[in-house]
Structure formats: C-alpha cells, structure tokens
Amino acid sequence: MSELKNKVMGSIKKNEVKMHSKNFFKIIKALTEIGIVALTLLVIFLINLSFYLPRKGLGLELGANRWNHIISVVPWWIVILGVAGIGLLIWLIYRYTGAYKKRLVWIIGIVSIVIVIAGFALSVSNFNETVGKGFGQMNGNGQGNGYHHNRD
Amino acid sequence: MKLTDEDLALKVQDGDKEAFGEVIDRFEKPLCAFIYRMLGDKDNCADALQETFLKAYKNINSFDPKRKFSSWIYRIAHNEAITHYRKNAKHVVLDDVAEIASENNNAETIQKNLDLEGQKRLLDKALLSITLKYREVIVFRFYEDKSYEEISEIMHLPVNTVGTYLNRGKQEIKKHFKNINLEEIL
Numbered sequence: 001m002s003e004l005k006n007k008v009m010g011s012i013k014k015n016e017v018k019m020h021s022k023n024f025f026k027i028i029k030a031l032t033e034i035g036i037v038a039l040t041l042l043v044i045f046l047i048n049l050s051f052y053l054p055r056k057g058l059g060l061e062l063g064a065n066r067w068n069h070i071i072s073v074v075p076w077w078i079v080i081l082g083v084a085g086i087g088l089l090i091w092l093i094y095r096y097t098g099a100y101k102k103r104l105v106w107i108i109g110i111v112s113i114v115i116v117i118a119g120f121a122l123s124v125s126n127f128n129e130t131v132g133k134g135f136g137q138m139n140g141n142g143q144g145n146g147y148h149h150n151r152d
Numbered sequence: 153m154k155l156t157d158e159d160l161a162l163k164v165q166d167g168d169k170e171a172f173g174e175v176i177d178r179f180e181k182p183l184c185a186f187i188y189r190m191l192g193d194k195d196n197c198a199d200a201l202q203e204t205f206l207k208a209y210k211n212i213n214s215f216d217p218k219r220k221f222s223s224w225i226y227r228i229a230h231n232e233a234i235t236h237y238r239k240n241a242k243h244v245v246l247d248d249v250a251e252i253a254s255e256n257n258n259a260e261t262i263q264k265n266l267d268l269e270g271q272k273r274l275l276d277k278a279l280l281s282i283t284l285k286y287r288e289v290i291v292f293r294f295y296e297d298k299s300y301e302e303i304s305e306i307m308h309l310p311v312n313t314v315g316t317y318l319n320r321g322k323q324e325i326k327k328h329f330k331n332i333n334l335e336e337i338l
Contacts, residue, residue, distance in 0.1 A: 002176075
C-alpha cells in the first residue's frame with residue numbers, strides 16, 4: 001500500500017474526513033438556483049428603474065440643456081448596481097450551470113441583452129405605477145408615488 | 153469482473169470506504185503524473201495529490217454516475233494543482249534548454265546529442281516554462297490522452313477554446329525549441 005493511500009485511508013477510517021451527504025449537495029444546488037433566479041429578478045427590477053426613473057423625471061426640458069438634464073436625472077447608483085448585478089449573474093451562470101461549454105462572450109451578450117430587454121419591457125408596462133401605488137398605500141398617503149422622482 | 157470507475161464511485165457513495173482505496177489505486181499514478189507535469193515539484197505534487205483524494209472523498213456525493221468519473225476527479229486535481237501553483241508560484245529557469253538551443257541551434261545536432269529520454273526531459277522542462285493553462289491542455293492531450301470533450305469538461309472551457317489553447321501552447325514550446333521539429337518530439 002502506498003504512503004499516500006495509507007494517509008488518505010487512515011484519515012477516512014478515523015473519520016477525520018467526512019463525506020458530505022447527498023442532501024447537502026441538493027441543498028447547495030437548490031440555493032444556487034434560487035439565488036440565480038432571485039438575482040435575475042432583482043437585476044431586471046434595477047434595470048427597469050434605470051429606464052423608468054429618468055423618463056419620469058425628464059419633463060419637457062428641451063434644447064442644449066436637455067442632455068445635461070438627462071444625465072442629472074439618471075439614477076446612477078441604480079445603474080451601477082444593475083450593471084454589477086449583471087456581472088455577478090453572469091459569473092454565477094458561468095460557474096454553476098455548465099454554461100462554460102459556450103464562449104464567455106456569448107454568455108455575456110445573451111444575459112445582458114435579455115436582462116436589458118426584460119428591464120425595458122417592465123419599465124414601459126404599468127408595473128412601476130402599480131408597485132408605486134402599493135408603496136403609497138402602505139405609507140398611508142394613497143398617492144402611489146413610492147419611489148418616483150419628484151417632478152416639481 | 154472489474155468494476156467501472158463509475159460503479160466504484162457508486163459503491164463509495166453507498167458508504168463502502170474500502171472501495172475508495174480502489175479509487176486511489178486506480179488514480180494515484182495518472183493523477184500524480186498530471187500534477188507533477190503541472191507543478192514540476194515533487195513535494196507540492198504529493199500535497200496536491202493528497203488534497204485531491206481527500207476532497208474527492210468528501211464530495212463524492214456530488215458526482216453524477218451518468219458522467220465520467222475520471223473527468224470528475226481530474227477536475228478536482230486540476231483545481232488543486234492550480235491552487236498549489238498559485239501558492240508556490242516560481243519561474244523555472246530552463247538553463248539546459250536555453251543552452252542547447254543557443255549553442256546548437258539546429259535540430260539535427262540536438263537530436264544527435266539527445267536520446268529519446270533526453271528529448272522527453274527537455275520537453276518536460278519546456279512545458280514548465282509555458283503559460284499554465286496552455287501547459288495543462290498539452291498535458292491532458294498528449295500525456296493523458298484525453299479527448300477535447302474531456303479536457304473541456306475538466307477545465308470548464310468550450311471545446312473550441314481547448315483547440316486554441318493547444319495551438320498556443322505548441323507555439324510557446326516552439327519558441328523554446330526554435331529550429332527543432334516539434335512534431336517529431338510530440
């Protein structure tokens with residue numbers, strides 16, 4: 001018996017090294033999948049806000065100041081969080097789903113496009129108004145302006 | 153009848169500790185050779201190999217018996233080799249390769265001066281000088297005789313990238329051997 005085999009089998013027989021159960025891996029897998037789905041939804045929501053909030057805050061500003069105005073109303077921290085979220089999502093998908101068989105640029109492209117399209121679609125739906133109203137009612141003012149920029 | 157690697161893994165999953173001894177018997181030599189070619193250092197190699205088997209035992213229940221067991225255990229060895237490589241990163245100076253290449257800058261002279269074993273040693277040393285990911289693909293393809301698909305599964309790379317790495321690795325080796333006909337050595 002080789003020295004290595006002696007050492008390894010010794011550790012195993014003395015229970016110094018214990019095998020993780022099948023349930024352990026099932027739980028890890030389930031948590032990873034839940035994490036990926038939750039992060040996907042969160043990132044879509046953030047990207048949705050990145051489209052929705054500037055549109056709400058734009059008003060009727062025209063002329064040379066329009067671009068300055070657009071830049072000023074973009075919620076940059078939400079955009080940065082959204083982009084970071086997309087990056088994390090791509091890493092999780094690449095690392096844990098077997099997506100490594102595809103080229104990384106494809107994964108980056110597909111995930112980014114799907115998230116941006118889904119976020120944009122959500123921003124033009126009445127989702128934000130509905131959620132906003134819900135927040136408003138929860139806050140007791142009934143105005144439904146939970147996370148909207150104040151246009152005045 | 154001899155059990156397949158996958159059946160053996162199933163026995164370990166079912167709690168047969170002794171079956172893991174058989175896993176060690178089957179994979180100790182090939183994994184040792186693989187890790188040694190990756191690290192080029194016997195001490196680190198022994199540590200990495202021991203860690204590989206301990207991790208394999210700990211995580212054996214994550215192995216899906218529908219897949220190839222050898223790819224699964226090589227994946228663990230790959231991770232361990234990379235961890236040890238990063239921990240002990242050092243540059244191997246290819247004194248004798250550089251010396252021969254500069255003084256006897258032609259294939260015929262080198263081949264005359266070196267027997268087959270010598271050429272293998274030269275190649276082993278040249279391997280240690282090239283980028284780790286290219287080295288690993290070359291080791292899997294030419295020393296371990298793995299298919300592109302297996303290498304892809306072990307290294308978590310697209311199959312096309314395996315081919316690209318193989319070509320780049322060959323080019324890096326060629327740079328060291330300059331005028332030597334690489335195909336004859338490989």
